Amino acid sequence: MGTVADTAFGVAALLYGVAGALLLLQLSGASAAPWVLKGGPRALLLAAACHLAYTAAEWSARAAGPFASLGEALSSLALLVVLAILAVGRSERRTQVVGAFVAPLVVLLLLASRVRHGHAPPHLGGAILVAHIASVTVGTAAFSVAFAMSVAYLLQERQVKKKRLGGLFQRLPSLDVLDRVAWRSVAVGLPALTLGIVCGLFVGHRAQTSGAPVVTWQQYVALGAWALFAAVLLLRVAAGWRGRRAALGTILGYLGAVLVLVGYLLRGDAP
Amino acid sequence: MSAVVVVGMNHRSAPVALREQLAVPAEELDGAVRDLGALEGAREALLVATCNRVEAYAAGPDPDALARSLRSWLARRAGAALETYLYEHRGEGAARHLFRVCASLDSIVVGEPQILGQVKEAHAAADEAGTLGGGLGRLVTRAFQVAKRVRTETGIAAGQVSVASVAVDLARGIFGELQNRRVLVVGAGKMALGAARGLQRHGALLAVCNRSYDRALKLAQEHGGTAHPLTDLSLLVQASDVVVCSTAATRFVLTREELQAAMKSRRGRALFLIDIAVPRNVDPRAGDLDSVYLYNVDDLEKIVGEGLEGRSVATAQAEAVVTEELRLWQREQQAQGAVPTIAALRQRFRATAQAELERSLVGRLKHLGPEERRALEAMLDATMNKLLHAPTMALKAQSEGPEGGALATATRALFALDDAPEGAQGSAPPTPEARRKATG
Structure with missing residues (x-):
């Protein structure tokens, strides 16, 4: 890997850490200094720019797209999550502070991407695999945003129910905004995940050389997560399940998705 | 030296019926402050006129005469006797009062931000009218800095102050923007309508529901x-x-049960219930329902109380900042107060040395050429500066302490600085050079 990419990677990881720390300081109310309030979102933006530079450098050096393998996909996932948080923060008040919940995840994803750095096995390559990885990555990024908003929702709702209008209540976005952004994120993530699962079935079929198809536990959990996200959407439309129930469903679904991801990371033969 | 005097009335000292007689419309502020600045004995002037206060500030050499002028000026404007409703502060008291006013410590709602803007408008009007100088003008600028420091370093601007503001804060925490949100007032209580009006100001739509439809109609209109x-x-x-x-x-x-049924029809949309009635109007068990946020009068008053409690701590911190700033201001003023004495002392030394030099140059030293004369003058200057260095430093240092004026008074008495110099026709003011050396 070139020096430029290495440097951009290191700076991005460092800045994500700094952004996470500053946003956490802001969210916890430990500091209301102007440099903390402005520093968090700015560090996040700068980190995303470095991350983007790293992705571009990698792409040109290795001629491998951002979804060529699990390593690249993890890095792209981290970048997509941050870009989504930044984009939402531009239109909805105070949502950037929710970045405090995703910053640690982003740093972990970025570091994990270096561990699983490499190409997909040649026999699994092809457009269908790239489509599978890309869809699952986009879906997981959307669910990551939904997860962060849902956690913030539960925290904020607790403040309102317990009648505590202190600092956390003032710093978090309104319940309506958190619920709306979480719902829209799930609405974006679910079709992407659906496409990813379908493509994954094709990839699995291609990889299966002989005998009966082998179904792994990750696939069961992935289907469970998909079902939970689908239920969150369906019940909202059909039965008005929103707010706390939707937030809990989203968090559970996301934990399932993370479990699947960790399972694949621990598997040695994943592309 | 000029002293600052303020005479005025505010929400505590006078009823609104009297305050409104002194009201100064914005377009008349320039003329009024010019009029104030033209008062006898007033070297500087400032007029702060808001719905809660009318205060006339002026600076001049005779505080007693100035206070009398300000009182009669205000009485003339009101067209009534105001004596029992007016308060008066001078010197340090006036500075403290202005600092407190700008820091919103003297407002009905402590910490409200409008007063600073209003004093800034008054400052701009006085500046435009040319009624501010180095005394009152500097004090007002300093008061703005104090206000900024108070707002930055204390929590005086934060917290809740009324049921209406709590209701708005909560509604925004639940719904975000309140534009076109629907607010229903059940009953006709003043506090309920106050809370609803607070929400209405943020763009919410109001509906009134009452046992008497006529009453509902009247309130809605x-x-x-x-x-x-x-x-x-x-x-x-x-x-x-x-x-x-x-x-x-x-x-x-x-x-x-009714609310549970309503929530089904609402398809889970959040509902914020404010129950201000005693006895309560809403079943307290409804607060357990999903997406229902129920606050009764006790909850609201507790939050208001917490806000005020937090504010009382912040108020104490703000008062401490004001006291500290006032001490700094006084020290600076006292240091400034030594300047005329130092300048007069230098002037006296210079005049005496110059007179002696001229006498010698026409007498025993008349044979000296121009070069020798310049050398002699330079030597005298250097000797005078060295001799005056220690007294100058002592005067400056002492002027910043509690006994600031004593040494200056002693110096003036010892060297008869207030008398006309020997051989002079009158007490000439210090030369610009003497003043520059005194301040430097």
Whole structure:
């Protein structure tokens, strides 16, 4: 890997850490200094720019797209999550502070991407695999945003129910905004995940050389997560399940998705 | 030296009926402050006129005469005797008062930000009218800095202050923007309408529901909303985002079961219930329902109380900042106060040396050429500066202490600085050079 990419990677990881720390300081109310309030979102933006530079450098050096393998996909996932948080923060008040919940995840994803750095096995390559990885990555990024908003929702709702209008209540976005952004994120993530699962079935079929198809536990959990996200959407439309129930469903679904991801990371033969 | 004097009245000292007689419309502020600045003995002037206070500030050499002038000026403007309603502060007291006013410590709602803007407008008008100088003008600028420091370093601007503001804060925490949110007032309580009006100011739409439809109609017309009979309550709750209850009913107007049914129709949309009535209008068990946020009068007053409690700590911190800034201001003023004495002392030494030199140059030293004469003058200057260095430093240092004026008074007496110099026709003011050396 070139020096430029290495440097951009290191700076991005460092800045994500700094952004996470500053946003956490802001969210916890430990500091209301102007440099903390402005520093968090700015560090996040700068980190995303470095991350983007790293992705571009990698792409040109290795001629491998951002979804060529699990390593690249993890890095792209981290970048997509941050870009989504930044984009939402531009239109909805105070949502950037929710970045405090995703910053640690982003740093972990970025570091994990270096561990699983490499190409997909040649026999699994092809457009269908790239489509599978890309869809699952986009879906997981959307669910990551939904997860962060849902956690913030539960925290904020607790403040309102317990009648505590202190600092956390003032710093978090309104319940309506958190619920709306979480719902829209799930609405974006679910079709992407659906496409990813379908493509994954094709990839699995291609990889299966002989005998009966082998179904792994990750696939069961992935289907469970998909079902939970689908239920969150369906019940909202059909039965008005929103707010706390939707937030809990989203968090559970996301934990399932993370479990699947960790399972694949621990598997040695994943592309 | 000029002293600052303020004479005025505020929400505590005078009723609104009297304050409104002294009201100064914005377009008349320039003329009024010019008029104030033209008072006898006033070298500088500032007029702060808001709905809660009218204060005339002036600076001049005779504080007693100035205070009398300010009182009669205000009485003339009001066209009435104001003596028992006016307060007066001078010197340090006036500085403290202005610092407190700008820091919003003297406001009805402590910490409100409008007063600083109003004093800034008064400052701009006085500046435009040319009635501010190095005394009062500097004090006002310093008061702005004090206000900024108070707002930055204390929590005086934060916290809740009224039921209406708590209601707005909560509604925004639940719904975000309140534009076009529907607020339903059940009953006709003043506090409920106050809370609803607070929400209305943020763009919410108001509906009033009352046992007496005529009363509902009257309130709706007064406050720009729609009127509904109490029989429509269930339907109205389904369509509303915020419901404020304050009826005189002795039973629950909204039961848990009714609200549970309403939430089904609302398809889970959040409902914020404010129950200000005593006895309560809303079944307290409704607060357990998903997406229902119920606050009763005790909850609201507790939050208001917490805000005020937090504010009282912040107020004490703000008062401490004001006291500290006032001490700094006084030290600076005292240091400035030594300047005329030092300048006069230098002038006296210079004049004496110059007179002696001239006498010698026409007498025993008349044979000296121009070069020798210049050398002699330079030697005298250097000797005088060295001799005056220690007294100058002592005067400056002492002037910043509590006994600041004593040494200056002693110096003036010892060297008869207030008398005309020997051989002079009058007490000439210090030369610019002497003043520069004194301040440097």
